[in-house]
Each structure stands twice: as structure tokens, then as C-alpha cells.
Amino acid sequence: MKHEFLPQATRDDAADFAARMALGVLESAIEESGHASFMVSGGTTPAPMFRRLSNARLAWERVTVGLVDERWVSPEDEGSNEALVRKRLLTGKAGAAGFLPMKTWHANAESAAPDRNQAYRPHCDPIDLILLGMGNDGHTASWFPNAAGLDGALHADASTAVAAIDATGCPVAGAHTDRLTLTGPAIIDSDAAILLIFGAEKRAVFENALLADPVLMPVRYAIDGLGPRLTVIWAP
Numbered sequence: 001m002k003h004e005f006l007p008q009a010t011r012d013d014a015a016d017f018a019a020r021m022a023l024g025v026l027e028s029a030i031e032e033s034g035h036a037s038f039m040v041s042g043g044t045t046p047a048p049m050f051r052r053l054s055n056a057r058l059a060w061e062r063v064t065v066g067l068v069d070e071r072w073v074s075p076e077d078e079g080s081n082e083a084l085v086r087k088r089l090l091t092g093k094a095g096a097a098g099f100l101p102m103k104t105w106h107a108n109a110e111s112a113a114p115d116r117n118q119a120y121r122p123h124c125d126p127i128d129l130i131l132l133g134m135g136n137d138g139h140t141a142s143w144f145p146n147a148a149g150l151d152g153a154l155h156a157d158a159s160t161a162v163a164a165i166d167a168t169g170c171p172v173a174g175a176h177t178d179r180l181t182l183t184g185p186a187i188i189d190s191d192a193a194i195l196l197i198f199g200a201e202k203r204a205v206f207e208n209a210l211l212a213d214p215v216l217m218p219v220r221y222a223i224d225g226l227g228p229r230l231t232v233i234w235a236p
């Protein structure tokens with residue numbers, strides 16, 4: 001069984017659809033167990049979906065929001081995924097949700113990884129909903145092709161939810177080379193996943209990834225691992 005691919009006419013439609021789906025999944029998780037974990041990606045694509053979620057009615061106080069990955073920059077920095085999530089998602093009604101940062105006071109991502117793993121692990125057992133993005137190099141989360149730490153992150157043991165990545169030499173990572181990311185087991189064990197992608201180029205990258213070696217296009221690892229639990233939402 002494989003993922004569902006749901007093309008939408010416009011990016012607004014895609015953001016509406018993704019937000020509605022997220023609310024449905026989170027609501028069911030809360031009904032079932034009293035709480036829900038929601039791990040979200042940064043980057044540019046999720047902002048319109050976040051705007052819709054931030055004012056939606058949900059028992060947000062029962063939701064823990066965490067990150068799929070983070071760049072090792074201050075939470076005030078423009079490149080910080082935490083900054084994006086605080087500004088666009090955790091405002092309005094969604095401000096009642098709990099938030100798990102990845103960036104800490106540690107000197108770098110590697111030295112923070114054990115601490116962040118302890119903080120994230122209880123919320124990844126499994127994750128109720130994960131929102132993934134994808135780059136034109138076929139990365140998802142901070143799983144950049146050829147990054148140092150990629151193999152360890154993808155094939156971490158089940159008790160490791162967070163790992164450090166050194167993306168030096170990966171062009172798409174830009175200046176943000178020091179990162180923390182959720183691991184292979186944390187992501188592929190998620191109960192439900194949305195991959196939100198916009199534009200013709202990303203659609204072509206996604207289609208190529210379905211046939212590619214996961215080492216070269218690591219998003220393939222999430223696509224295969226999640227199978228029917230993954231919904232891909234795309235708009236031109």
C-alpha cells in the first residue's frame with residue numbers, strides 16, 4: 001500500500017485542505033487518548049497552513065507541537081524554524097498548545113542531541129501527525145543527501161528520536177549547516193503524515209524520488225516507510 005497523492009487547484013486550496021486534514025487527525029487523537037503530538041516542518045511552504053490552523057477551534061491545550069528539524073540559530077533568527085512556528089502557528093487559539101523547542105543553550109546541535117532526544121522521545125511514541133516538506137534536492141526534515149550524520153539519523157535505534165546533522169557541502173542547506181532532525185524511526189512510525197509541496201519543480205522531484213535510491217533522495221525513505229499513512233498534498 002502506498003501514499004495518497006492529492007493535487008489541489010491552488011496553493012490556497014492546498015493550505016485549506018492540509019489544515020482541515022490536520023485538525024481532523026489531531027481531534028481524533030485527542031478523543032482517543034486525551035492528547036496529541038504534532039511535529040511540523042519549517043521552511044516557507046507551511047506558513048499559509050499555519051495561519052489557518054492558528055485560528056481554528058481545537059482543544060489546543062491538549063496538543064504538543066514540536067519540530068521536524070531545526071537549524072542551530074537563535075530563536076530570534078530569520079532562519080529559525082521555532083521563530084516561524086511561534087509567529088505563524090502558535091498565535092491566536094493555537095497559542096494554547098505546548099511547544100517543544102529543538103534549539104537549546106548547548107554549543108551545537110551534536111551536544112544538544114541527547115537532551116533533545118529525552119524531551120522529544122515521549123511525544124514520538126508514536127507521533128500523531130507529522131507535517132513534512134521537501135527540498136529540490138530530495139531532502140525532507142534535515143535528511144540532506146550526503147550530509148554527515150544522515151546514515152545514523154535514518155537508521156537510529158527506536159529509542160532515538162532526535163539526531164544531529166552536519167549539512168556542510170549540501171547546497172540546499174545554505175548557511176544553516178548545523179541542525180537537529182527527527183530520525184528515521186520517529187518519522188516513519190508516525191500515525192499520520194502530510195507532505196505539503198508546491199510548484200511544478202517539486203512535483204517532478206517527488207516523482208523522481210519514487211524511483212530513486214533513498215541515499216540520493218532521502219525523502220524516499222519517508223515515502224516508503226510511511227506508505228499509506230502518508231498524504232501528499234500538492235498545488236502548482
Ligand SMILES: O=C(O)[C@H](O)[C@@H](O)[C@H](O)[C@H](O)COP(=O)(O)O
Pocket residue numbers: 041042043044045046068069070071081132133134135139140141142
Ligand atoms: O528547516 C528546514 O529546512 C525544513 O524543515 C525542510 O525540511 C523544509 O521542509 C524543506 O527544505 C522545504 O522548504 P521550503 O518549504 O522552504 O521549500
